Amino acid sequence: MKFAHQFQVALQEEGFPEQWVKEAFPYKQLKKTIKRVANELEAHNVDLTKLPEGSFEYNFKGDRKGFTPKLTLFYENKPGSNKTQPVKSILSLFPRDPVSTNEATNEAIDQAGLDANSSPSTIPDAVPGSEKATDYRQVEIVVPLMFDAEFFGLIQGDVQSLDQIQQREREDLVQEVNNLHRELVPLAEPAKNRKKSDMYKWRELFEIYLDAGVFFSRREESRGPRTSAEAKKQLEWFQGEVKRRGLATNFQLPGSKKALDRFLKINVTLWQNLKYQEINQQAVGKILKKFDKNTHLGASQTFSKLIESHSIMSEDMAKAICAKINDDVVNITPKLSDYICPVCTSIVWRPIRLKCQHNICVNCCIHFQNHRMRFCPLCRAETIMEADTDSIDADLSRYLKRYFVDEVREKQIENEIKDGRERFGVLYRHPTERKHMHCSVM
Numbered sequence: 001m002k003f004a005h006q007f008q009v010a011l012q013e014e015g016f017p018e019q020w021v022k023e024a025f026p027y028k029q030l031k032k033t034i035k036r037v038a039n040e041l042e043a044h045n046v047d048l049t050k051l052p053e054g055s056f057e058y059n060f061k062g063d064r065k066g067f068t069p070k071l072t073l074f075y076e077n078k079p080g081s082n083k084t085q086p087v088k089s090i091l092s093l094f095p096r097d098p099v100s101t102n103e104a105t106n107e108a109i110d111q112a113g114l115d116a117n118s119s120p121s122t123i124p125d126a127v128p129g130s131e132k133a134t135d136y137r138q139v140e141i142v143v144p145l146m147f148d149a150e151f152f153g154l155i156q157g158d159v160q161s162l163d164q165i166q167q168r169e170r171e172d173l174v175q176e177v178n179n180l181h182r183e184l185v186p187l188a189e190p191a192k193n194r195k196k197s198d199m200y201k202w203r204e205l206f207e208i209y210l211d212a213g214v215f216f217s218r219r220e221e222s223r224g225p226r227t228s229a230e231a232k233k234q235l236e237w238f239q240g241e242v243k244r245r246g247l248a249t250n251f252q253l254p255g256s257k258k259a260l261d262r263f264l265k266i267n268v269t270l271w272q273n274l275k276y277q278e279i280n281q282q283a284v285g286k287i288l289k290k291f292d293k294n295t296h297l298g299a300s301q302t303f304s305k306l307i308e309s310h311s312i313m314s315e316d317m318a319k320a321i322c323a324k325i326n327d328d329v330v331n332i333t334p335k336l337s338d339y340i341c342p343v344c345t346s347i348v349w350r351p352i353r354l355k356c357q358h359n360i361c362v363n364c365c366i367h368f369q370n371h372r373m374r375f376c377p378l379c380r381a382e383t384i385m386e387a388d389t390d391s392i393d394a395d396l397s398r399y400l401k402r403y404f405v406d407e408v409r410e411k412q413i414e415n416e417i418k419d420g421r422e423r424f425g426v427l428y429r430h431p432t433e434r435k436h437m438h439c440s441v442m
């Protein structure tokens with residue numbers, strides 16, 4: 001499939017907003033303009049493939065806001081040198097001996113009335129300052145092209161309008177994430193009555209989301225931004241997993257379903273932006289390659305550099321929005337992994353804050369002290385022996401009890417069982433175990 005067609009198909013099938021489709025990269029129009037540039041070169045009888053290396057330069061004067069492309073030919077006029085040959089017809093336009101300053105050369109071209117319509121065949125085949133001349137060494141000739149400026153102007157204009165779309169989209173997404181944040185806080189808050197909170201559901205959901213790494217991979221082997229195809233796969237996996245675990249249908253609060261829809265919509269919109277940027281970027285790359293293939297001007301690298309700082313060429317937006325989703329949405333539910341004791345590797349319960357500021361469970365701390373292990377397991381500071389029950393972090397205790405009800409309860413029971421066995425021997429049974437035994441007998 002030809003790229004122009006592929007591009008059209010991609011624009012149509014992804015459900016992009018109408019305006020995006022309208023403002024997409026004018027690939028077909030640019031293709032026509034390339035033809036015109038090639039014709040212009042031909043009209044000036046400039047065949048760059050036949051010029052020796054280093055005998056022409058094509059560059060852009062200005063910055064990405066405003067620039068002029070310029071083709072300059074150089075030739076040396078040394079006796080016996082044949083380097084003048086490929087540009088013979090251009091040189092023939094000079095009324096008399098060309099001079100070696102650029103301005104003068106331009107003037108000379110103006111005087112010669114060289115423009116897109118001039119036909120080289122009508123120009124007398126006389127090389128001014130022919131090979132016999134020795135009074136100058138290098139001459140620069142600026143070839144007056146018109147359609148190349150049109151070509152690059154079109155790209156630049158389009159990149160600008162793509163950038164505007166992206167800016168608007170970014171603002172809308174920021175707004176949407178703010179709305180979701182407001183909506184989500186009361187839904188994911190802990191409540192005494194479990195039926196009045198979806199905290200655990202949201203936490204699970206966000207754990208799956210982080211695991212999916214929809215737009216940026218966190219895995220060691222593939223760390224970094226994802227392509228739109230990869231992101232689509234990850235987003236589908238996330239949705240599938242949420243469905244498989246029944247999270248969407250088991251919410252306690254009616255508002256949670258709505259918030260989940262909003263969350264998914266934000267992700268889909270961000271994905272669409274990624275895809276749209278990606279295909280437009282691809283179109284820019286393809287058309288520049290085509291330009292070079294047909295004109296041999298070698299512009300793609302210089303021009304890409306010129307517009308490189310543009311946000312269409314970066315993943316700034318995805319980065320910014322993902323960071324915001326993390327801060328304002330995903331982090332609404334604190335994660336267990338942030339409150340793990342480095343000794344027993346489960347929730348840090350009755351947390352001791354060591355002098356080095358690390359937390360470990362009071363029981364783990366006592367165990368360390370009994371075995372004269374004096375160093376913090378995280379930073380190796382000698383802080384263990386100084387800790388006592390006064391070092392228990394009461395604020396953190398309250399926080400954990402509030403946000404990790406189940407985990408704290410489980411850990412308490414575990415501690416009580418350990419304690420009971422130490423005091424009463426291996427036959428000790430905790431009330432919860434007894435209840436369990438009783439049930440299983442029944």
Ligand SMILES: [Zn+2]
Nearest residue numbers: 341344361364
């Ligand atoms: Zn511990």
Ligand SMILES: [Zn+2]
Nearest residue numbers: 356358376379
């Ligand atoms: Zn430490």
